[in-house]
Amino acid sequence: MISPFHILKKDLQTKARTGILYTQHGPVQTPVFMPVATQASVKALTSADLREVHAQCLLSNTYHLYLRPGTQTLKQLGGLHKFMKWDGSILTDSGGFQVYSLSQFRKISEEGVLFRSHHDGSKHLFTPENVIQFESEIGSDIWTMLDVCIHAKDPAKHDARAALEQTKRWAERAARAYQKTVPVQDITRTENGSYSVGNSLLFGIIQGAIFPDLRKEAALHMASLPTHGYCIGGLSLGETAEQMNESVLAVTDHLPESKPRYFMGLGTPVEILNCVERGVDMFDCVWPTRVARNGMVMTDEGRLNIKNACFRLDERPLDEHCDCFACRNYTRAYLSHLFRSGELASHRLLSMHNIRFLTRTMERVRAAITEGTFKSFKEDFIKKYQ
Ligand SMILES: [Zn+2]
Secondary structure, eight states: OOOOEEEEEEOSSSSOEEEEEEETTEEEEESEEEOBOTTSSOTTOOHHHHHHTTOOEEEEEHHHHHHTTOHHHHHHTTOHHHHTTOOSEEEEEOSHHHHHHTOSOEEEOSSOEEEEOTTTOOEEEEOHHHHHHHHHHHTOSEEEOOOOOOOOSSOOHHHHHHHHHHHHHHHHHHHHHHHHHSOSOOEEEOTTSOEEEOSOEEEEEEOOTTOHHHHHHHHHHHHTSOOSEEEEOSOSSSOOHHHHHHHHHHHHTTSOTTSOEEETTOOOHHHHHHHHHTTOOEEEOSHHHHHHTTTEEEETTEEEETTSGGGTTOOSOSOTTOOSHHHHHOOHHHHHHHHHTTOHHHHHHHHHHHHHHHHHHHHHHHHHHHHTOHHHHHHHHHHHHO
16 A cells, blocks of 8 residues: 655664655654644644644544544534644544553453443443544544553563454454545655645554564564554553663564654653654654643753742743744743743643644754754753753
8 A cells, every 4th residue: 555655864874764744634744743632632722822833743532532522423513623623634543542541441352342431431342443434534634543552561471462463353454444434545646756645544553562573573464454654552651761662673673664653652852752763753742731731841951840939030931942922922930920820821831832842853853864963963852851
């Protein structure tokens, strides 16, 4: 299956690359950071705010949208883009991870996973086929497959093996369901290397916990299926940095270079750069908005805590190099006052700034890969933020 992904430049010293993934809602420059709009909203921000901070693609969630407001409701209202007034790209997580992390009850069978809603305890069944249907009703640009995610820091290998085998069988069913839903691919390559895309794309999810041999097997299996890209799932769940890095390499070493790779739910900016180095193209995380709501701000000088008394009379912006709405309009003194007073506007302004920090960081990453200076850029970044 052709992937509408155009690699512009590969780094010579590492596996980093920069490119463009084309979706129905336009081009997404990679490596990309995708803000998390789990329930059709990035916490404290509007879709206009998200454009302001240069978000290209949002991550939303099938499990949450299926339970509330309901995917049929979204379909009736014209789909998620119209519902939340967002004209950029949207990727939906299949909900596999949420079934395992949020639901009090779940039972996996060959057919799918039966679970109880974390809202009201009602019973629901997710199958590889109906998850594709739900994503079609949501109308997202990139659909992901139902997977079995082991939500454990230190899983036994036989459990990881069983989860992987089930994920593989479900992936084959999801790929068939996708082909029934989108029987004709409307993707054409133009002369300048860009693509015109008229349908939603399918990404497979690679599991295998922290075991490089299972990760390799999962990658090779997924590479044999007709998909447009790959998700790396089941990591950033408490494993060591070494285990994470090894698991990522075991995957990216065995995937075709021509398709994008997305690390699901990766933590901090430093971890993101470590994975860019290992050939990952797409990232999402609630980290920048979550820490913003605690008063932590990322700047070009490093981290700062807006609660600190030293900002009470500080008339500088949060970051002199940042072009976000908060930095263009407000002083540290004002933002510090808002935060200490419990004013909700501080959540919005600090969240906008932190997301812009991430999108600016990714702009610099792309420029460094293009110029052949990624390795030294990454080393300087880690010195400042680790
Ligand atoms: Zn800013």
